[in-house]
Amino acid sequence: MGRITIKDIAKLLEVNPSTVSRALKDHPDISVSMKEKIQQVAKDLGYQPNYQAIRFRQNKSGLIGLIIPEMGMFFFPAVVKAIEEIVKKNGYNLIILQSNDLLEKEKENALVCQNFGLDGLLVCLSKETMDVGHFTETIQRKMPIVFFDKVIQQKECSTVVINDELAAITAINHLARKGYKKISGIFGNQNLEITQSRKKGFLKALTKHRLLHYGEFCFHADTLEESKRKFAELLEQSVLPDAVFTMTDQTLAGVIQAIYEKGLSIPEELAVICISNGNLPYYLNPQITHIRHSGYAVGKTAVELLFDLMNDKVVVSNNQLELETFLVELDSC
Amino acid sequence: MGRITIKDIAKLLEVNPSTVSRALKDHPDISVSMKEKIQQVAKDLGYQPNYQAIRFRQNKSGLIGLIIPEMGMFFFPAVVKAIEEIVKKNGYNLIILQSNDLLEKEKENALVCQNFGLDGLLVCLSKETMDVGHFTETIQRKMPIVFFDKVIQQKECSTVVINDELAAITAINHLARKGYKKISGIFGNQNLEITQSRKKGFLKALTKHRLLHYGEFCFHADTLEESKRKFAELLEQSVLPDAVFTMTDQTLAGVIQAIYEKGLSIPEELAVICISNGNLPYYLNPQITHIRHSGYAVGKTAVELLFDLMNDKVVVSNNQLELETFLVELDSC
DNA sequence: ATCGTTTGCGCAAACGATTGCGGAAAATAC
């Protein structure tokens, strides 16, 4: 015999399946003696409810979806770790979908989510995404969504982000306080709001400290390799920066490789600061001063907000959370 | 009106739902004219099949499960990336479960997989796991399983691993060839087969090169912090190693921190080699010579084997694959 | 014209669990 079903138990005890169903969930309509009998048999036979059937009937999937651009080595592992833990704690499970930073794949993923009847969705947008219509139009009526990290701010959307502008300002303030003047800024993809905000903060802080004339030390890089290559080129010029700010771990990794290859000493010849999840900076020599942007905290906050939405616990309509960041001062500046 | 179902289309066209179902999947029993009519209406109404219902009826979940100890920063992100890509390419989706290296949670996860009716399962065992009964007894009759990386070799199990012993031997041979003699070995959790195999290879190679009398430079460490602390202690002793081998990125990260803090120069005062996924070694200064153990390749191979099992494509009963590793010589030795 | 085959579609059961309703038996009330 294959899997034990409610029908099997019912047949064995010569009762109706509905009685078994109610007995197993302690329904008051069933007598104590009958409950005990049924629960005993269920236990003996090793009955396991068919959740597939339950979810089908209740039109619940028991699943939370997570769409991310790509599982890299820095930020998203921490996000995923947090989300998986909390999703499981709430009795759900986690489905992961990668968009590979392609709008097309993101749309496909949105469809998959819809067809799976996911109970909730967490999204970090691809760099190609310019609006979130493919999520809101079709899905959001019944499926709560929380956007995090790479988001597009709209008033109907729940989001979890950090104050990107402030994070960059904090970094530059630190450099300025330490006396660095020729500050280079390395940024990610231009389309992203986080890039724009961090760059805005960067420029704002430079302006405040009257250092803006060194703005030519800035560039954008989508990949680690591009970051490395461009920074290596920058280091070949006649006028060199005395400090560099990178807006992510990924750009940091590229910049660091270029610095090592050039043989510059940190911080004597070049100071370094970045916004980071908080792992890589500790592995490097010297350790890198950074603004802590914890993927774990972002993931945790996003998924907790999602469950609040799912349980209608959120009174406020404007669910746009902003996490705190803080400076971790190490040896690189 | 909510979601469009087959019944809705049937009612609209005054035909039977079964006709609609067959027409939509191009069944030969349905006339061409009827097919066209039905498919047109389905399109107009924006019909989306309820996969939940389909999977329920067919007793298929469309899901592949992945159980890992913990999403760290080094190996598993690459594994997950590969698996997600291939799973999706085959029309499935991926559920991720973390065991946190706890046998209890691993058992819970196995139950979840069962109840979800997953179509296939990929497992990297926790360090507490001593046998795989909680998988094989209950699940494997209907759900193919592939164990990878941290496995327990049994003849009924499909596994994907590397030749751990050979990887360690390759590393030590390289050190010996370069003239290093006092070789320290840093290993992960003792229970794991990968640890035992790598240590075995380490000792075997040391023996071959008549360097075994330096065996006191070895220890085990479960975490990055433990690795750092113990190696820092080791560096306080009177006799120091001239080279260190770490069996993972995680132990490498700890060892590197201890080396940096002590201010030793690599490779002049201390050579370094490791088995690595191939990211971290490039971020360090100098870059670390390593035996490449690609998480992406492991994940890809494991999930491809899984699909072969699911499609009964595997003729051989003994599905124990061993991936190639190779030496990447950089600056640390 | 008769018989056999193909074509095209409907009927109804099934997957496993849930739930509103109804009703017989038991318990309580008067």
Added chain:
DNA sequence: GTATTTTCCGCAATCGTTTGCGCAAACGAT
């Protein structure tokens, strides 16, 4: 002793889709 309530369980429909079977009508062959 009758009326009313409570207790306890069964009946049957339901979720959306699939599928074996049956059966008319149309077609083809002789």
